[in-house]
Amino acid sequence: MAQKQYSVRLFIDADLINDSGVVLDRAQAHYVSTVMRKQVGETLVLFNGRDGEWLGHLQEIKKNHALVHITELLRPQVEEADIQLFFAPVKKIQTSLIIQKATELGVKEIIPVQTIRTNADRMKAEKLQLQAIEAAEQSERLTVPIIQEIQKLDQVLKNLEDDRALVFCHERYDGKDAVSVLGSVKGITKWAVLVGPEGGFTDEERKRIMSCDQAHTLSLGPRILRAETAVIAALTLLQALQGDWRSAIN
Ligand code: SAH
Numbered sequence: 553m554a555q556k557q558y559s560v561r562l563f564i565d566a567d568l569i570n571d572s573g574v575v576l577d578r579a580q581a582h583y584v585s586t587v588m589r590k591q592v593g594e595t596l597v598l599f600n601g602r603d604g605e606w607l608g609h610l611q612e613i614k615k616n617h618a619l620v621h622i623t624e625l626l627r628p629q630v631e632e633a634d635i636q637l638f639f640a641p642v643k644k645i646q647t648s649l650i651i652q653k654a655t656e657l658g659v660k661e662i663i664p665v666q667t668i669r670t671n672a673d674r675m676k677a678e679k680l681q682l683q684a685i686e687a688a689e690q691s692e693r694l695t696v697p698i699i700q701e702i703q704k705l706d707q708v709l710k711n712l713e714d715d716r717a718l719v720f721c722h723e724r725y726d727g728k729d730a731v732s733v734l735g736s737v738k739g740i741t742k743w744a745v746l747v748g749p750e751g752g753f754t755d756e757e758r759k760r761i762m763s764c765d766q767a768h769t770l771s772l773g774p775r776i777l778r779a780e781t782a783v784i785a786a787l788t789l790l791q792a793l794q795g796d797w798r799s800a801i802n
Contacts, residue, residue: 669751732801
């Protein structure tokens with residue numbers, strides 16, 4: 553079967569400039585040559601979150617590095633949806649799933665939040681950042697979401713900008729349905745989604761969150777979802793109703 557032409561897509565820190573060269577590090581060189589079996593002269597795709605997406609040709613492959621010659625702009629950089637995700641870290645596997653799915657669903661920044669009932673494995677932001685890079689490479693994003701160090705819930709609420717809407721996922725909320733709540737928000741371009749820990753928020757935490765001017769309380773239906781399911785469901789609704797799933801023709 554014929555292979556897809558540009559099957560390797562990598563995130564790189566370096567500037568991407570037409571007709572210049574960039575160096576892939578040891579891990580990327582290994583991935584390109586040993587895992588993907590690319591050879592000198594073959595193409596790959598690079599992005600850095602700033603300069604758009606570029607086609608490059610492999611010039612040299614060594615054990616510790618590889619050289620790529622940048623040859624063609626494939627997609628210019630565009631402004632992306634401004635969505636932050638606040639989530640209370642859960643067990644390692646579920647946290648990884650949250651990072652991966654939130655990246656695929658287009659969040660810009662991920663901020664782990666310490667709540668009263670957060671009961672997480674030790675979380676390494678650096679490791680999660682690598683998972684976000686991998687998900688961004690695979691999902692053809694032009695950026696990689698930034699993973700912040702864990703912050704306290706109070707601090708997160710205090711630092712929330714006035715013009716950012718906070719979508720608060722409340723597992724026992726019996727107000728308006730999610731589509732009406734999200735669909736009726738007007739004039740907002742900055743969003744944040746807040747999902748709690750497996751043990752849920754305390755009543756006191758809920759009160760504090762709901763007393764924020766920026767908060768829009770959201771029910772994701774009559775069943776209690778796992779945190780990772782709630783993240784996927786809330787981001788799906790947000791992208792469909794307010795984000796980049798909407799067609800430009802609407
Ligand atoms: N143990 C808690 C449930 C926590 S679920 C309890 O029994 O109440 C983890 C998080 O997912 C919640 O804090 C909430 O943010 C989100 N969530 C789960 N189900 C939801 C629902 N039906 N609607 C909105 N948010 C939900």
